[in-house]
Amino acid sequence: EAGVAQSPRYKIIEKRQSVAFWCNPISGHATLYWYQQILGQGPKLLIQFQNNGVVDDSQLPKDRFSAERLKGVDSTLKIQPAKLEDSAVYLCASSLDLGTGVYNEQFFGPGTRLTVL
Amino acid sequence: AQKITQTQPGMFVQEKEAVTLDCTYDTSDQSYGLFWYKQPSSGEMIFLIYQGSYDEQNATEGRYSLNFQKARKSANLVISASQLGDSAMYFCAMREGYAGGFKTIFGAGTRLFVKA
Numbered sequence: 526e527a528g529v530a531q532s533p534r535y536k537i538i539e540k541r542q543s544v545a546f547w548c549n550p551i552s553g554h555a556t557l558y559w560y561q562q563i564l565g566q567g568p569k570l571l572i573q574f575q576n577n578g579v580v581d582d583s584q585l586p587k588d589r590f591s592a593e594r595l596k597g598v599d600s601t602l603k604i605q606p607a608k609l610e611d612s613a614v615y616l617c618a619s620s621l622d623l624g625t626g627v628y629n630e631q632f633f634g635p636g637t638r639l640t641v642l
Numbered sequence: 643a644q645k646i647t648q649t650q651p652g653m654f655v656q657e658k659e660a661v662t663l664d665c666t667y668d669t670s671d672q673s674y675g676l677f678w679y680k681q682p683s684s685g686e687m688i689f690l691i692y693q694g695s696y697d698e699q700n701a702t703e704g705r706y707s708l709n710f711q712k713a714r715k716s717a718n719l720v721i722s723a724s725q726l727g728d729s730a731m732y733f734c735a736m737r738e739g740y741a742g743g744f745k746t747i748f749g750a751g752t753r754l755f756v757k758a
Contacts, residue, residue, distance in 0.1 A: 528686070529686075565750065566750055566751075567646070567733050567735070567748030567749050567750050567751055568687070568733075568748050569748070570745060570746065580742075580743055581742055581743060581745065583742070614685065616685075616686075616687065618687070624743070624744060625743060625744060626744060627673055627674055627675035627694060627695070627737050627738070627739075627744065628675055628692060628694065628737075629675070629737055629744065629746060630689050630692070631687070631689065631746070632689070633679075633686045633687035633688070634686055635684060635685040635686045636685040636686065638685075
């Protein structure tokens, strides 16, 4: 079974530029998550999709970040314009369950390491 | 207040010995879940073990066991017979409900170094 795929693996941009990340979850997984992991910290949830609907985007900086999951499969996360503090690893995860209970096994991709200069 | 606290930024263990990684959590919910994930240098987080707040027995998965002490709000991970491949970051996480649904919150992690 193929895992969660993410691209690109690395991205270096200058501040105020735009960037987009792509994620393809495990086939059949209903729920998709985007996390931001700043160096030295644990992952922080940015947005959670259930199929193609947004369940939780309370920690997404909506003035510059946007995400979509068209057709309930793959997803893109965009930053426009980027700031220095956006330098982080962006992790995508998916889960078979709907994310509506305390048990929730998430499968993570390798992440995209973003450096903003 | 921190929801998940991992007080050990780094830990060393000799190969084949056991090691305990500490995790304390803060919640007022009765129903919650506790997780441990491993993050090798390749970057992806790997699910290791789960403990539900109502589970009476400590969870075990192969060489991993979770020492769950509910009254103390601690959920320490025990790795037995450490292997060189266990060198990685380890994250404790808690999943609890809120008005909008459920959310998983991660601690800052502990980096484990296994020495040959």
